[in-house]
Amino acid sequence: MEVLATAAEGTADLLAEECRELGLTIVHVRRDGVVLDLNTKATAKALVHLRIATRLLLAVDDCFSSDAEDLYRSIRQIDWRRWLDDRHTIAIHATGALPGSPEAPSRRGRAPRGPGIKNHVFAAQKAKDAICDQLRNRIGERPSVDLEDPDVRVVLRFRGDRCGVYLDISGEAMHRRGYRVDMVEAPLKETLAAAIVRAANWDGKCPLLDPMCGSGTLIIEAVMLHLGIAPGAMRDFAIERWPHHGQSLQALLEKEREQAQHDAKEAIANAQLPSVVAADFDRTALRATRTHLERVGLDKLVEVSRVNARRMDAPPAGTMIVTNPPYGERIGGKDVTDLYRDLSHHWAPFEDLDLHILDGHEGFIGAFGYQPVEELALRNGPLHVRLLHLRMDESFKLQDPPVANPTL
Incomplete structure (x- = not known):
């Protein structure tokens, strides 16, 4: 399965070094992290041993999202029964350059036909509606939303009119090793x-x-x-x-x-x-x-x-x-x-x-x-x-x- 190990700005090459040392298969290195090809055993190894990765995200889809209706339609077309049911809670998190924003990459594509994507909160709400509507239609029930501690977190990473859809494998950010309990001013992750x-x-x-x-x-x-002390040996995922x-x-x-x-x-x-x-x-x-x-x-x-x-x-x-x-x-x-x-x-x-x-x-x-x-x-x-x-x-x-x- 394709997994994105995200990295803080400037650290992707260092993360790639440690991925190679762990024997993880690298697909390619990006500015925001390293794309890996992992089986379940390698996923467990990456979660427990990676030090620099901020999160591990399972790639689900990369879809067109020029407006709110495109986003809803694209998210609803994914078969969410592969990962979700009505007994487990979900949350949606959106990030990145929304379509039409100054940070969005410029490309020629279809002009938006419906309402624009106003902000990340709106994008997350639209995706939640698509997921819940699909599951209600296919299994008769929908999952509940838990913004604080969901069982499954869906992550939308926008690049203008393209949106990468991921599932957060790690949960809490991976800087939370489990050893730091006393906080000081301006701590370093x-x-x-x-x-x-x-x-x-x-x-x-x-x-x-x-x-x-x-x-x-x-x-x-x-x-x-x-x-060689593993950073993830004291925590759950x-x-x-x-x-x-x-x-x-x-x-x-x-x-x-x-x-x-x-x-x-x-x-x-x-x-x-x-x-x-x-x-x-x-x-x-x-x-x-x-x-x-x-x-x-x-x-x-x-x-x-x-x-x-x-x-x-x-x-x-x-x-x-x-x-x-x-x-x-x-x-x-x-x-x-x-x-x-x-x-x-x-x-x-x-x-x-x-x-x-x-x-x-x-x-x-x-x-x-x-x-x-x-x-x-x-x-x-x-x-x-x-x-x-x-x-x-x-x-x-x-x-x-x-x-x-x-x-x-």
Whole structure:
């Protein structure tokens, strides 16, 4: 079956890498994810082991949808008895560029003949009507709608006058691993953190440090990746509740989860890691980090330390720093560029640092004072960000070096 593994902006190629490593069959890579050809066993493997995918969506149809009547007609022509019955609840979610919107791809097609598709809520309502009308006509009853916790979620992904129709296999977004319970301000999603640490390519040999760790997500995802700890071993998936597919796949998923949990225990017991430190100055963040490390079983492998990143002691030579500093958008305030200058001034003497910094502030490079070796454009929620790979040596230093703020 054809499955779309969706990915956050900028992470599709990284997702494709991990799909290949898992032995999953790739049909093609798109900007919004990776199209896979999966049997039921491979689907269970993908759900339990993929780190960067945000959702797994089963492709049902790709239909014409220039107006509301086209959408209704196309959705009603699909035989929904293959996946739905009247005893299980449904919800419809619509996203993407609606026909006639500025974001829609331009193509010559049939002009709309009926009412336009006003918004995503209207599109979802129209699709729900089509599904319920068809099932009522064919089996005499219709499924109930549950917007909060449906058994089956239908996803419409619009591309102008074309609409991809999918069923959400994963259910809750796949960044919900099951280990994060304590929230801190502006948390980083686990799927994006997994993409960042994969791009940073930590080999488990050099020391690893996040001096502004928040709830510890980057460090946890880095160690999980290195030890091969499956991200989906602690959670359930929507497809297990489907009327006609859930039971057979549930057995495969249970077996996959049990094996993943067994492998994780062995990997943790036999782990030989260098210094791995999750640090922050905020005590609430450190409490959250400790809780999350304990839930994954990594609390004996990772040191948690209260550190002011502007004043911290020199880490071991060759340390990789992977961190997500304040951007000034939600935390950090007006002095955020002073923070960047202070970090640069204080870290410059440290020996052979390998820096991977998630930058969401347009003034970061100028304030930090070094050109990146390379950068990767990403998206953190609504924010456009960049993952910067930096080396603090003279060949990358800007002409006007940053000056530390003596008042801080």
